[in-house]
Amino acid sequence: MTRAAVFGAGSWGTAFALVLADAGADVVMWGRRPELCDTINSTHTNPDYLPDVALPPVIRATHDPGEAADRADLVVLAVPSQALRVNLAEWSPALPSTSVLVSLMKGVELGTAKRMSEVIDDVTGAGPGRIAVVSGPNLAGEIAQRQPAASVVAAADEDLARRIQRTCHSPHFRPYTNHDLVGAELGGAVKNVIALAVGIAAGLGFGDNARASVITRGLAETARLGAALGADAYTFSGLAGLGDLVATCMSPLSRNRTFGEKLGQGHSVAEIAAGSRQVAEGVKSCVSILDLAGRQGVDMPIVEHVTGVVRGELTPAEMLGSLLSRSAKPERHGH
Template structure:
């Protein structure tokens, strides 16, 4: 039996713990707040993030990282991306030296512009044979409700990807493998920013034509950044690219889409943040993705304009007007 530790008791960490349990793993969740861990153990639910969803009895929770990681074959990291380095630095001494490390996080680190797998390698020195990412259309509540879903286990090491695939292949969750860790991580990170843009368009009252246009051009921006970083172009037409982008941009369950809709409706970033405990990763990652694009000379106008709105430099209406007034170009970049 796989022994899995999931570091992060939010909605996606808890939903993935349920997937692992359904696939036959023994799962321990590490939670930041002892009272939430106690509630999970007492009620077999996560009342704060997935209320009403029953968790299998093999899932337990603890606030002690050493207890969570004890004899784990699989360590799953599901904390907000900007807190990963600090948290993982504290946990690293407790992690088994042979454990596979799996990122569920979809972001790029502020300051370093590093992908999450690069941060994991920085902190642990685990190397490509032990580091993977799971990405795709991963709306946590639907997965926790055992609605059918597919995803991608991306790793440079094929054997590692296959082991993780087997560990999370449940009756309702179908994982595929992909060697392109760079592309899978970029797709997961950039789609959050594009979802903010789609939400802004919806909040301003624009319809499906506008949203579809933003999604399509957002995918083109993602693919350009991926090409500059050596990603496989096919990744962006797959589950970790288009699949994740479509789900995040169109679903009312998407935190980033909902955050953008509130921005488009006139709320400020501070007002929206004050009203939720959930993290919309794109709000911070837009800065680091724009930084990463700048380092590689990649033009990402949607990311640039969303960043302007988040900074308070542009209103949502000004963002749309500025994007539409850009000079006309061929659809295919560079032609």
């Protein structure tokens, strides 16, 4: 039996722990708060994030990183992306040297503009043979309810991707493999920022035409950045690209879409953040993605304008007016 450690007891970490358990793994979750870990163990529920979902007894929780990682074949990282480096530096000594490290995180690190797999490599020195990413249209609430979902396991090492695929292939969760780690990570990170933009449009009262336009042009921005970084263009039309983008932009379950909608309705970033224990990754990653695009000389106007709103430099209405007033261009970039 595969032994899996899931570091992060939020909604997505808990939902993926359930996927692994359904696929036959023995799962230990690490949680930041000891009291939540005790509750998970005693009630077999996670009342703070997925209160209506029963967790099987094979899932246990602990606040001790060493206990969580003990003899783990698979180490799954499911913490907010901007907290990864600090947390992983603390956990790294406890991780088995042979364990596979899987990122569920969808962000780009502030300051370094590094993708999460690059941060993992920086901290652990694990190398591409031990690092993978799971990404796709993965709204945690639906997956925890065992609704059908598909995803992508991306790794530079195809044998590694297939190994993780077998470990998380459950009756309700269908993983595909992909060799394009860069594209999978970019798709997952940028879609959060595009979802903020779609939410802003919805909050301003605009309908499906506006939302579809933002989604489509957002995908074009993502693909341009991916091309500059050597990603496979096909990835952006797949589950880790278009699939994840559509789910995150259109679902009321999406944290980033909901956050953007509240921005469009006139609430401030601080007000919205104070009202939720869930992290909308795009709020911080918009800055680091814009930084990454600048380093590559890639034009990303939607990301740029969302960053302006988040920083308080633009109102949502000003953002819309500025985007619409940009000079007309061919749809295909560079033509």
